[in-house]
Amino acid sequence: MSLIDDGHRIALHELAGHRQEAWERQSAHVAANSAFYRRIWNGATPPRRLEDLPELPFSDKADLRLSQPAHPPFGDYLAAPRDRVSRLHRTSGTTGQAMNLAMSARDCEITEIVGGRAQALAGLGPGITVVHCLNYQMWMGGLTDHLTLERTGATVVPFGVGSTELLVRTILETGITAISCTPSYPAVLERVVSEKFPGIAPADLGLRLGLFGGEPGLDDPALRQRFRDTWGMEPRNSNYGVSDVFCNFASQCDxxxxxHFVAHDVLHAELIDPDSGDVRPLRAGAEGELVLTHLARDCQPLVRFRTGDIIAIEATDTCGCGCAGFRFRVIGRSDDMVVVRGLNMFPTMVAAVVTGFDELSGDYRIVLDTPPPYDALPVRAELAKGRSDDGTLARRLEAAFKSRLGATARVTIVPAGTFPVTEGKTRRVIRSHP
Structure with missing residues (x-):
């Protein structure tokens, strides 16, 4: 299978031989079966050594988006016969055109094992009952993430999205103690608890572990503390992935x-300068765009795939939890980055400022209604329920942006409830210009 038991607990240098053999098999498979990469590589033979991978050009989402309409439904990067496709998923389309994802039985199993590593690292395991509240309608976050939760030995409740009032009753009636959802979904639950269950506070539901993914923001200590104070739950970023590559290959621990990167045995990671494409070393303190290459994938193998995610490497030594993969934070996405007078601004940076004001709900939007360049960051920040603006809030928030980020912001305060509370992914950067 090209996957090692507890491979995430083996140091990268100890995996070198396994990874090299995996790349030799995988590169031969891609060269023989992927018309997409034969075209991108212009007939060149992939290098034999994994460390020579930078000799090959990048691929990216734009390439895949052109391939699928031209060769429906899976694109000409489908590298296996159609009858080997065991499962069809579709991406959420949050950042553009939804894509069809094909997985063989082996692809499914490897994906579930790797995702299970991540969920277990975050604290899920036997004896815990977790309700899974992501969309099961073709999105990989539904069924496939459900199966990664099962890999930990936990009891999994396949709830999905919608019917939030029923969800609250189900949690109360069945002794559910953990929830898997997006970081923004607890706000929906809070509203329903307040409106439909008088006398019950969110903490009374008994949720003790929050397993979050699909959206940024959980790096903010203020948001984490809100979960603890409001729910009595420990929030964990348990589900970081790139749908075209793996639904989940990184999570945090206690x-x-x-x-923590948990897939070195089946996935090769590179760090590059997002502008020049130059490779940067994967070492503590380095920042750049994450580039990924499958070392074991049948149906839609990707090689040097630019994820668009800008990450910062925190450490490369083995963590106290036993995970040997490098540790990192997602700063933002290259397509969500807004340059303000030469400063790179990401939504996570905006969130860290906004959540520092008690008068605000923590929800916001960056509304770009003109093309760049930008001399100020246009932010709409929402008041918290029951709070009011004394007329100075926008000015104080602008001052906080200047002092903390060095950026000039143009802030508009909007009433509580202005922004829809969603059960899916929330888009914070709105580009309304052509």
């Missing part, structure tokens, strides 16, 4: 809030 020793470290940084994400």
């Amino acid at each position: 020793h470290d809030t940084a994400l």
